[in-house]
Amino acid sequence: MIRFQTFLDFYIKSSIHVALSVYALVRMTHFMFQIPYDEPMALFAFFGTVVGYNFVKYDALARAKKNMMRKELKIIAIFSFFSFMAVGFYFFKLELVTQLVAVGVLIMTLLYTLPFFPNQKNARNWAGVKIYIVALCWVGVTLLLPLVNAHQDLGLDFFIKCIQRFVLVFNLILVFEIIDLTNDDPHLKTVPQQIGVKQTKILGLLLLLPFYFLEFLKTNFIQKQLVVNLILVVLLALFLVFANEKRSKYYSSFWVESIPILWWLMVILL
Template sequence: MKYFKNIFDFYIQSSLHVALAVYALIRITFLKLNISYDEAVVCFGFYGTVVGYNFIKYDELARIKKVKLSNTFQIIIALSFVSALAAFYYYLELKINTKLIGFGALLVTIFYTLPFFPNKKNMRNWSGIKIYLVAFAWVGVTVLLPVINAELDFSIVVILKSIQRFVFIFVLMLIFEIIDLPFDALKLNTIPQKIGINRTKQLSYIGIGLFLFLEYFKPNSSLSQFAITSLISLILGGFTYFANSKRNKYYSSFCVESVPVIWLLLLLIFG
């Protein structure tokens, strides 16, 4: 049992699960906007997420705190290196305008982790804006990237789907911020720190309602797709309701991050 737990922990710590969530959201964009499957886009999104998130999570440990490299940490570094090569390969397969979005995502990741200037704060420590940066970044990778590579026009449907995706990620991040409340530095000025857990949950419920409402704005949207979005809204509401600062790490890092995967599976089976 301990062996399987170690594998599961590595799966989460190495950012493979969050990369799977990004993969799922890109596939959802394909389905929602009738875009043909594009291997370069989904693979760039997946491998790029592994590299980006591991860089964000472990840069400070390796660069500043100089922690001892455990076996797990060394494997994560190796995985990140292989993922970087794969991400670069698929980056070359993208169309020129899409490459600009991909390069922009790279810059955001770097500036989010490293300070602009010596002895200055990085974007991650800018008071009160972390949640918005993450949401915009995910919209860029999971909506704009596939749309631009498919050379779709920025119609009102695309814009509304981008807003819906932003709201979806925003709600997920609110759950993370509730759970991380005891560990976040006060200087981060997160939403639960500013308005409290109860009001944060109320904000999340409003976001979930908006997320469901925006599902109306899709041409030829089927009843089954609306039902799936309603079910996802209920799942988000459930995770929000039961979120608290005493939840263990798997509640957010696995369960909450599994919602995009559940959404994709439901669309593939019933959509």
Template sequence: MKLHLPYDEAVAYFGFYGTIVGYNFIKYDELARVRRVPLTNRFKAIIGLSFLCFCATLYYFWQLQSITKWIGIGSLLLTVLYTIPFFPNKSNMRNWSGIKIYLVAIAWVAVTVWLPVINAHYSIDLIVVLKSLQRFILVFVLMLIFEIVDLQFDELYLKTIPQQIGEKRTKWLAYGLLFLFVLLDFFKPYVSKQQFFVNTFFALVLGIFTFYANSRKNKYFTSLWAESLPIFWLVMLLVFER
């Protein structure tokens, strides 16, 4: 929508089904492989759903342009290495100090910016670079909200940003990044009033969520409300930028 690219079914569904597969793999692989959690009916249903989504992901993967497939393969490797150690008896990337937030943001940029851009043979210009930076910042701030709320649960060896610089400084970091997120619009050759409004308003909403985030919040603050922010962003795009 932002780059006025034509709708591409292969890109859309590869991203959709691939996200389900990647998320479930990261979330449940350790439970099944390391902790040996019993295979309940619910667990079996999740495995079945993931397998069906994997088949769909593979189907749409083969419909991507050759160069785009390498982005898909790179995203797959990130997902696997995030969960399974690259070397025996070594920790996976999930447990590397402070790296999780950057991996998640990079994965978002790869799938939601570079995948559709490259598959459509859109030239890599200044707008694409700026949108990539904005997308990275957006997801980074979203992850900061989760890390603030999860301060009470995260192990110290993870060295999340709130663990290293504290809750208050993390919030100021988020505010600064949100300001940069909006500021980057002014470096684009052209940005519509609608797009600038959506970006500014969404940055304000993220700022409000950041302000109210703390380690005493209940699980619904992140697992429901913060998780739904990208959906809210999509609704705004559909309403104001069509």
């Protein structure tokens, strides 16, 4: 049991789980727009997420040369290095225009992590901005990049999916912000800090309505997708309603981040 928990902790801390969520959303984009499996794009997103998230999480810790998590951090650093090599390999297999868009997403990630202006904090610490930057990065990586790489027209369906994908990620982050409420710096001004936990849950539940009903406006409408989306909405609503500061770390970092993976698996099965 202890070994399994150690493995699970490493699996989460090394960002493999969140990377699988991103991979699942890329595959969802392929399915929704009837794009054949694009391996370079999907694996670029997977390994890029590993590198990006580990950089965001451990950059300050590594630069400060703290002893906390020393052995584990070294293993994660080695894993991140090989992931970085994989990112470079798959990057050069993408279309030129996709590479340019990917660089734009990278700049957003760096802006989120590093302080670019003198005497200023990074965007991660800008009051109330974090949730929007993260959601936009996820939309860019899981929706825009796959479509650009497949030379798809960015028409009405694309904009509908942008809104839906943004709402999905926004709600996932809301659960994290509720659970981390007692530990977050008050200056971050997360959504629960600004409007309270109850109002945050109401906001998230209300946002699930356009997420679901926008599906009817698609030109390439698939009826079975309504069933899958309904299950997704119910699951996300339940996780949102039952979220609180006393929940286990696995509630958000494992179960909530599993929702995109489950969404993709439901599409495969149905």
